[in-house]
Amino acid sequence: MSQVLVQDVRKAYGSLEVIHGVDIDIADGEFVVLVGPSGCGKSTLLRMVAGLESITGGKILIGDRVVNNVPPSDRDIAMVFQSYALYPHMKVKDNMAFSLKLKKTDPSVVAERVASAANILGLTPYLDRYPRQLSGGQRQRVAMGRAIVRNPQVFLFDEPLSNLDAKLRVQMRTEIKELHQRLKTTTIYVTHDQVEAMTMADRIVVLQDGRVEQIGAPLELYDNPANLFVATFIGSPSMNLIKGRVKIVGGEAFVEAGDVLLPVGTKHAVTEGQEVTYGIRPEHLEIADDGFEGKVGVVEPTGSETMVFVHAGGRDILALFRERHMFSPGQTIRLRPRREAAHVFDGATGKRI
Structure with missing residues (x-):
């Protein structure tokens, strides 16, 4: 099982509390989008799930295991960042294989997983290229491929499309959704773009100032916003x-x-x-x-x-x-x-x- 449970999670920097007792239950195989304006705490919350930020209070469970004090490398998650974070001196196939090689995975398994991920993402013709020889969309696919080869319990996406132009963002969000439908891996996706949230999510978590304003299916939030903030944030043009x-x-x-x-x-x-x-x-x-x-x-x-x-x-x-x-x-x-x-x-x- 790869459900993710966020239970009364808090985050404080000294006396400044930025995440205020957040509760989110994410089912196995669900695609959940955390959305809200800049500074609302969505990336901080994602980083706590990933283990990149410590937790001040509460619990995070991945599967049946409390991971509060588990190192990121042992949480069986894979993260795709806003910046592609590719190694410029490595070819595409080596970028995708790097995490498996660090774990000393059998070379035949590495080759099989890289080939499979490349086929899913349409990267097979580019495996021997360097990142500088790729477009922005292709680089983002490589970053996604690097996550896929790990076969994790949970995918974490932190505003992965922010650096792409408008047309490519539309194309890539479709590809990410299709990827989820194919792999059915639990996915947590962070964005400030409510259109991305509406078009991709099974459920949306709307955050403001470190608090959950509403959780629900996209059309549920659109048709029945719980308050003025959700009403104005969800929907384009605004209510x-x-x-x-x-x-x-x-x-x-x-x-x-x-x-x-x-x-x-x-x-x-x-x-x-x-x-x-x-x-x-x-x-x-x-x-x-x-x-x-x-x-x-x-x-x-x-x-x-x-x-x-x-x-x-x-x-x-x-x-x-x-x-x-x-x-x-x-x-x-x-x-x-x-x-x-x-x-x-x-x-x-x-x-x-």
Whole structure:
């Protein structure tokens, strides 16, 4: 078994505590992504799982073994870093084989594992090249191949795609996901890019300031964010957030924000006069005669979608349309939020109602 259990894990540097009692259960074969803004503690947490950072409190188990005091080399993990960390004087095949040679693995086994990993990653034609003769994507594949040949219980990825251009990042995240589907090795992946998290993860762990904000499947977090932080961090473009008060009209709940009335879905238990933050994703706004009025500001067509910034009720609201609309700056339009797609958060705590 290669499940990973993080139990009440804490990390402090002197009096400064940066990881505050984190609990995460990662099942055998699961692909879990740790996501959050810079400085939230995701890389520190990964490094504690790897054994590269000491643990101030709590326990980390890999399989059935507590590894708090186990050296990194004995944890049966393999890590892929943001920097490729390849040996420039070694050919690809030697870079991939290096860790096995250090363990004095039988040369025939080394050759077999290198050949197998190279075949999986499409590196067979490049085995006799040096890293300087490879593209960025090929170097990242070599770093992944070096991890694969070890046949570890757990793969750890620390922002491995940050140094690649946008097109190559899309390609590489697909390849990493396909690799996981083929090998079915437990994987913990760190990124600050929520699009990477949404497209790759079985489950996402959202971190902020060393605390877990929410854990769940990508669409679960997207559809039911636990609080304002998760609502704004997950989803691109970000959710529109509008502060207001609850108003009951004809037995139906609305959020009154200036001269704008925003419909609240029946799943939210709200009361008259309650201070809340209303959330609506850009794609859940539609053109309708009975919507609120706003003026078109900036129009950003991307081909498959059109993003429109609308000034309404003293604030800018972003709408996203997959249909082709010919908007022009200054044009007056009416937008209606889809009632059941609306989110409501407590005005004081920021927690979902």
